[in-house]
Amino acid sequence: DSGVTQTPKHLITATGQRVTLRCSPRSGDLSVYWYQQSLDQGLQFLIQYYNGEERAKGNILERFSAQQFPDLHSELNLSSLELGDSALYFCASSVTGLTDTQYFGPGTRLTVL
Amino acid sequence: EDQVTQSPEALRLQEGESSSLNCSYTVSGLRGLFWYRQDPGKGPEFLFTLYSAGEEKEKERLKATLTKKESFLHITAPKPEDSATYLCAVLNTGNQFYFGTGTSLTVIP
Numbered sequence: 001d002s003g004v005t006q007t008p009k010h011l012i013t014a015t016g017q018r019v020t021l022r023c024s025p026r027s028g029d030l031s032v033y034w035y036q037q038s039l040d041q042g043l044q045f046l047i048q049y050y051n052g053e054e055r056a057k058g059n060i061l062e063r064f065s066a067q068q069f070p071d072l073h074s075e076l077n078l079s080s081l082e083l084g085d086s087a088l089y090f091c092a093s094s095v096t097g098l099t100d101t102q103y104f105g106p107g108t109r110l111t112v113l
Numbered sequence: 114e115d116q117v118t119q120s121p122e123a124l125r126l127q128e129g130e131s132s133s134l135n136c137s138y139t140v141s142g143l144r145g146l147f148w149y150r151q152d153p154g155k156g157p158e159f160l161f162t163l164y165s166a167g168e169e170k171e172k173e174r175l176k177a178t179l180t181k182k183e184s185f186l187h188i189t190a191p192k193p194e195d196s197a198t199y200l201c202a203v204l205n206t207g208n209q210f211y212f213g214t215g216t217s218l219t220v221i222p
Contacts, residue, residue, distance in 0.1 A: 104156030
């Protein structure tokens, strides 16, 4: 158990819908990262937040957005969902910055029908 | 464009048969190279971070090395519990992470 929690574990929805994925980092970690893992593209970095502020941005689509709240939990919002958005979404946390050890959560499996 | 290539895609070893996994990378400026282990249906588990060419790190049966173009993950006398997918990732000076597609390792008793 990494100490990072993600909810829900599974999510099934339809094209065009909007969903919110939630992540609670390990106690004491200030950075949160979001990743997408699909069969055809592997693991892709989406975005990093540090203490409530966006710090690094990867291949995150404009339909996706994230935020980190004052209690340090984070949410990833996915809108206008497409079939290709079906994937495992992982959250990770670290104490501070990008070169720190990242601890990954168990993931949320999103299925878009 | 920065990229990471891992080889082989899959590797089957007998228990005790040592081998190496390769991670070749092209990056504009390297801030760090990371190795992770991922079990099916679970999140990646951190193994090592390497920062500069010539650096080596060890943990139990695993040893990671880094050159200017590639990294190797050496597995000495593997056990069945070492079976997993091993992922390599690089962080560039633009603060972007790039992951390889992984090597699926199976260790047969």
